[in-house]
Amino acid sequence: MLLSRYQLVRRSSASRRVAILAPITALLVTIVLNFVLYIAMGKAPAAVFYAMLVEPVVSWSSFSEVLLKMTPLLLIAQGLAIGFRANVINIGAEGQFILGAIFAASIPVWVPQATGGWIWPAMLLLGGIGGALWAVVPAFWRVRLNASEILVTLMMSLIATQLLAYLLVGPWKDPMGFNFPQSVMFQLDATLPLIIPGTRVNVALILALVWTLGCWVYMQRSFQGYKLIVGGLAPHATAYAGFSEGRAVWISLLIGGFAAGLAGAAEVAGPIGQLQRSVASGYGYSAIIVAYLGGLNPIGILFSSLLIAILYIGGDNAMVSTELPIAAVRVFQGSLLVCYLAAITLVRYRIVRVVTTEARA
Amino acid sequence: MTSPMNRRSFLRSTAAAGLAAGLAPSLAFAQDAPLGITLVLPSPLGDVGWGRALADGLEPVKAAYGDKVKVTILENIMEGPDADRIMTKSVADGNKFLVAGSFGYQNGALQIARRNADVSVLHASGFMVAPNFTPFAAKNFEGTYLLGMAAAAVSKTGKLGSVSAFAIPELITSINAFAMGAQAINPAAEVAVVWVNSWFDPAKEQEAAKALIAQGCDVIFSNAQDTPSVVDVCEKSGAYVCNLNSSMKAYAATKYLGCAATDWSPFFLEAVNAHFDGSFKGHNAFLGTADKVEKVIDWSADIPADAMEKIKAKEAGIISGEAPVFAGPISRQDGSEGVAAGAALKDEEIVAMDWHVEGVTTPLPN
Numbered sequence: 001m002l003l004s005r006y007q008l009v010r011r012s013s014a015s016r017r018v019a020i021l022a023p024i025t026a027l028l029v030t031i032v033l034n035f036v037l038y039i040a041m042g043k044a045p046a047a048v049f050y051a052m053l054v055e056p057v058v059s060w061s062s063f064s065e066v067l068l069k070m071t072p073l074l075l076i077a078q079g080l081a082i083g084f085r086a087n088v089i090n091i092g093a094e095g096q097f098i099l100g101a102i103f104a105a106s107i108p109v110w111v112p113q114a115t116g117g118w119i120w121p122a123m124l125l126l127g128g129i130g131g132a133l134w135a136v137v138p139a140f141w142r143v144r145l146n147a148s149e150i151l152v153t154l155m156m157s158l159i160a161t162q163l164l165a166y167l168l169v170g171p172w173k174d175p176m177g178f179n180f181p182q183s184v185m186f187q188l189d190a191t192l193p194l195i196i197p198g199t200r201v202n203v204a205l206i207l208a209l210v211w212t213l214g215c216w217v218y219m220q221r222s223f224q225g226y227k228l229i230v231g232g233l234a235p236h237a238t239a240y241a242g243f244s245e246g247r248a249v250w251i252s253l254l255i256g257g258f259a260a261g262l263a264g265a266a267e268v269a270g271p272i273g274q275l276q277r278s279v280a281s282g283y284g285y286s287a288i289i290v291a292y293l294g295g296l297n298p299i300g301i302l303f304s305s306l307l308i309a310i311l312y313i314g315g316d317n318a319m320v321s322t323e324l325p326i327a328a329v330r331v332f333q334g335s336l337l338v339c340y341l342a343a344i345t346l347v348r349y350r351i352v353r354v355v356t357t358e359a360r361a
Numbered sequence: 362m363t364s365p366m367n368r369r370s371f372l373r374s375t376a377a378a379g380l381a382a383g384l385a386p387s388l389a390f391a392q393d394a395p396l397g398i399t400l401v402l403p404s405p406l407g408d409v410g411w412g413r414a415l416a417d418g419l420e421p422v423k424a425a426y427g428d429k430v431k432v433t434i435l436e437n438i439m440e441g442p443d444a445d446r447i448m449t450k451s452v453a454d455g456n457k458f459l460v461a462g463s464f465g466y467q468n469g470a471l472q473i474a475r476r477n478a479d480v481s482v483l484h485a486s487g488f489m490v491a492p493n494f495t496p497f498a499a500k501n502f503e504g505t506y507l508l509g510m511a512a513a514a515v516s517k518t519g520k521l522g523s524v525s526a527f528a529i530p531e532l533i534t535s536i537n538a539f540a541m542g543a544q545a546i547n548p549a550a551e552v553a554v555v556w557v558n559s560w561f562d563p564a565k566e567q568e569a570a571k572a573l574i575a576q577g578c579d580v581i582f583s584n585a586q587d588t589p590s591v592v593d594v595c596e597k598s599g600a601y602v603c604n605l606n607s608s609m610k611a612y613a614a615t616k617y618l619g620c621a622a623t624d625w626s627p628f629f630l631e632a633v634n635a636h637f638d639g640s641f642k643g644h645n646a647f648l649g650t651a652d653k654v655e656k657v658i659d660w661s662a663d664i665p666a667d668a669m670e671k672i673k674a675k676e677a678g679i680i681s682g683e684a685p686v687f688a689g690p691i692s693r694q695d696g697s698e699g700v701a702a703g704a705a706l707k708d709e710e711i712v713a714m715d716w717h718v719e720g721v722t723t724p725l726p727n
Contacts, residue, residue, distance in 0.1 A: 061453065065446050157658050169528060169726050178488055179529050180464060181558070200442075271442035278441030278465065316443065319435055320450045326405070327439045353575050 003356050008349040022343035030336040037059055037331065043322060051321045052314035064199035068271060070309035071201075072097070072263035074208040076287035077305055078215040079259025081296040085219065085251030087329050090253055092138065092153025094284025095160035095261040096131035098147070099259025101268040102164060103130025106274040106337065107189040109183050119189040124207070131256045131261015134160065139253040143246040149253065162279055168277060168337045183275035192270045204266035211259065216298035228252065259283060311336065322325035382447050390451050395431040396636065397456030398422070403450060403463035404561040406436040410587030413665045414483070414606040415462050418625025430633070438671065440465025448473055452480055458631075458636055461485065463560070465661070470494070472642075476536045481641045486531055494688050497628060498531060498712070500649030501605055503679050504540035504621025504657045506580065506686045507544025507672050507720075508625055511618055511660070512580040513550045514668035515542075520554050522573030524591045526538050526583035528726050530714045532584055535605065537619075538580050540720040545675070546668060554577060554723040563590035570594040580618065583609075592617070601661070610659045619660045625654050647708050651680045687711060692719040 013319035033051060040047040056062045076093050083090045107119060138152035164196035178183075192202035216221035231238040231248045239245060245339040263283065268275055291309050294301030384468035392528040400419060404410040419432050432455065438444050444466050447594055448459060452473055457480050459513055464486040474482040474494035487496040512521050521543055523530050536554055543550035553576060563586075570591040583591035583604035589612035591680040595602035596613035610617045614698040628648055648654035657676070660669070679685025687710075689700035694717040700706055706714070 001691070013620065062450075068442070169558065178713055179533070181527060181529075182465075185468070187680075271445070273468070281439055281441060281443070301396055313446075315449050318452060320399075320433070320447055321454055323433050326435075 005279060005354055005356075006280050007352050007354045008345070009352045011347075012307030017267060020355065022104070022185075024346045025040070026336065026339035026343040028068070030332065031341045033335055033339075034328075034332050037328065038324075041328065043324060048322050048324055050316050051318040052329075055317050055321075056310045056313040061199070062317060064196060064201050066306070066309045066313045067196075067201045067205055068199070069312055070305045071208045071270075072202045072267055072283045073290045074302065074305040074310055075204070075211055075266070076260045076284060077290035077301045078208075078293065078298060079214055080287055080302055081291040082215060082219060082225075082228065083256045084291060085232050085296050086228035086248045086252045088142075088249050088256075089150045089254035090135065090138070090153050090256045091288060092135070092155075092157045092254060092284070094282065095153070095158070096134045096257040096260035097156030097264035097284045098157070098164050098280050099134040099158040100127035100131040101165065101279045102264075102265030103127050105183055105186075105268050106167055106187040109275065112184055115187070115189050117189065119187075120153050120192050120203075124131040124192075124262055125203075127265020128258040128262040130175060130327060131259070131264060134259040134261070135253040135257025135279050139190050139250050142249050142253075143300065144324075149249065153253075157284065162297075164275075164277065164280060168275065171277065174274075181277055181354055185274045186269065189274055192216055192266060200264070200271050200293055202270045204263075204270055205264070207266070211262075211300055212298055219298060224251070247302065249260040260287075271345070293340070367546070368536045378577070391658060394455070395429050396426070396633070397451075397454070398430055398432045398452045398458040398459055398460065398633070399448070399456045400432065400434045400460040401438050401444065401451075401462055401466060402434065402436045403440060403465065404437060404587045407588055408621070409589060409607045409612075411585065411606050412436060412462065412587060414623050415460065415625055416621075417607070418629045421458075421626040422629050423694065425630060426633070433708050436471050444471030445472070447719055452477055456482065458633065465612060467471070481632065481636045482643075483629075483646075486529075488645075490645055492643050493641060494640075494643045495623075495632065495646055497646040497648065499623040499625075499655050500647060500685050500711075501531065501621055501623070501655065502534040502711070503650045504605075504655050505535045505603075506538040506542035506679075507657050507676055508582065508619055508621055509539035509550075509552075510668060510672050511542075511677065512539070512544050512582070512601065512603065513543035513546035513629070513665045514665055515618065515663055516547070516580050518577050518579050519547055519550045520576070520578045520579030521580045521582065521686075522570075523551060523554045523582040523584050524566050524569040524573065525551055525554055525556050526586070527558060528556055533725070534687075534711055534714050534716065535584055536582070537714070537718045541686065541691070542675075544720055546671070550720060552582075552721045552723075556726055561583065561587055564574055565592040566651050571598070574600050589613075601663075602719060608659045617659060617661055619657050622656055622658045624654055624656065646706075647712065650676065650680070651682070693717070694719055694721055694724070 034047045061071045106125035141147035142149045172183050174184045227243045292307045294304035317323040365445050377638040406412045424600040459482045460485045467478045467487040482494045484496045540552040557565045567590045592602050592609045592612045596616045606691045608620040685705045687706035689704045691700040693699040
């Protein structure tokens with residue numbers, strides 16, 4: 001009996017032309033699909049696409065917000081990518097982000113009157129430490145008890161959310177805040193200095209770019225980074241070569257946790273300015289998409305974080321300016337991601353029709 | 362803008378000035394451009410609930426002004442930096458009337474009001490006031506007192522329950538009034554509370570309702586849920602149910618006790634009128650039954666006639682001001698004196714109420 005089926009076969013080398021064409025094709029397909037949707041909804045497609053894709057880049061006020069949005073995504077995704085390449089799957093960055101925010105907020109909450117230029121750097125450092133400490137639990141469990149870090153990091157995020165809620169309705173509640181679940185507003189010195197006058201973009205963007213450079217050097221140029229990558233690709237071979245798997249787990253989770261905690265600290269000390277429930281806004285999960293979209297490569301992640309930030313800001317703009325319902329915004333964002341992933345798969349693989357002769361029992 | 366709150370807000374305001382200058386040519390609207398009214402909501406706009414009540418409140422404004430106004434509703438906007446940006450963008454687009462539909466928008470909306478003197482802002486459930494910034498809230502407790510009377514009248518166990526969102530004064534007073542209303546009919550009535558710590562978490566709300574019913578509560582007060590989550594559980598479990606903001610009778614054909622509904626339209630219409638004639642002035646708008654904003658609707662037919670008579674009498678007393686809800690003597694949860702006999706809580710004490718009355722069995726989360 002002749003059987004025919006289709007199979008994905010990895011290309012021996014991806015052509016550069018196709019690699020550049022893929023994202024453009026993905027964007028065009030998305031635009032066509034959503035064009036039809038907007039016509040059916042009675043919206044002017046040109047206005048929607050302008051608000052969604054062009055305005056975030058050409059309007060300075062929107063682009064500054066893109067940079068602001070991109071900062072935590074970039075910080076977290078770079079940290080996560082290191083672990084992902086070592087095959088340590090930390091999906092609990094959201095919890096580590098929240099702990100970073102909590103640790104950073106401890107200074108303005110406990111000493112709201114303190115002044116001095118040391119406060120915001122100390123908050124960022126504390127935030128990073130808080131995030132790393134939250135990642136100690138899954139690292140220890142994975143190394144000592146062989147518990148899946150995927151499950152443990154995820155569950156630690158749920159605990160972090162509850163810890164945040166407890167602090168905000170309990171000991172850290174603003175005494176003058178009418179029982180609303182939020183801390184005091186941070187004092188001036190507990191907020192990050194702005195680097196672009198007239199915007200909300202703060203020093204965290206510089207930190208994120210320096211962090212990106214550091215990650216690139218670490219992963220592409222250092223022996224330790226090489227060991228992590230090889231460990232992810234071929235765990236048995238690395239064990240044979242004498243590289244410790246436990247060490248890779250510790251390094252991956254601590255770096256990922258530190259980066260997420262730093263991002264959390266920068267978020268409360270940056271655009272929010274107080275500890276509140278909306279700290280947990282999903283950056284930790286979005287950063288997973290950012291990391292994989294960027295091919296787990298530090299430079300790729302720089303671009304993917306920018307792209308995702310543009311999509312977020314553009315989606316919000318479209319809601320405001322063209323009254324596009326939020327569901328349609330999500331459809332656009334989702335369809336672009338799906339099209340991009342499909343395109344990138346076709347760059348790396350080709351579809352082959354396989355015909356086999358098979359005797360059926 | 363008077364004293365800036367911190368460096369960031371100051372820089373933001375200078376930013377806005379620069380931004381406004383840069384955008385000025387594109388904002389050169391014709392004289393007869395419609396007034397852009399933007400309503401920002403924290404949860405998805407459904408057929409019922411908080412957001413629906415606010416959206417419906419703008420309908421009479423549309424009807425009155427026709428193409429002189431243009432209403433944009435932005436739903437499911439998370440409180441925090443995103444909401445700040447979205448509201449700023451809306452104002453930068455030329456919309457001059459902002460309804461910020463959640464407490465959590467307070468800081469961002471207040472900054473916008475300070476930076477844009479020509480914009481009028483209404484802010485739900487807050488406590489800050491500025492010349493062009495009006496916080497507004499409904500006296501839900503007036504409605505829930507009446508619902509509490511009805512609840513005690515139909516309850517067999519005398520145990521009532523409430524699924525509540527956040528332990529903020531607005532919701533605490535709703536529960537307190539519900540308990541006091543119940544005690545006016547049955548002095549032994551008790552109210553148990555489950556705080557779900559979310560404005561929108563239907564699954565958790567349903568779990569909470571089931572837990573209360575399992576504890577013997579046979580009337581449930583759905584306190585600030587945006588979907589019929591609790592209402593649906595109660596109808597299926599055979600417990601009476603009442604709620605806030607907009608009627609959910611359609612979801613509980615047999616067990617719906619009534620709704621402490623809010624009709625924002627008189628307030629919105631007045632505020633938009635004021636914006637048009639230039640007399641908009643920020644003030645604390647605390648609106649109740651006498652303002653025609655708060656009203657219990659869809660009373661159940663199961664409420665005994667004698668109880669209904671007492672309810673109607675109390676309602677008339679609330680409207681006339683002769684029988685305020687928080688009139689002493691009121692005991693606190695621990696038995697100590699909350700309000701002395703002959704005294705009554707003032708509005709500013711009610712909006713800051715952070716204690717439960719006797720008969721509410723669950724301690725406040727703290």
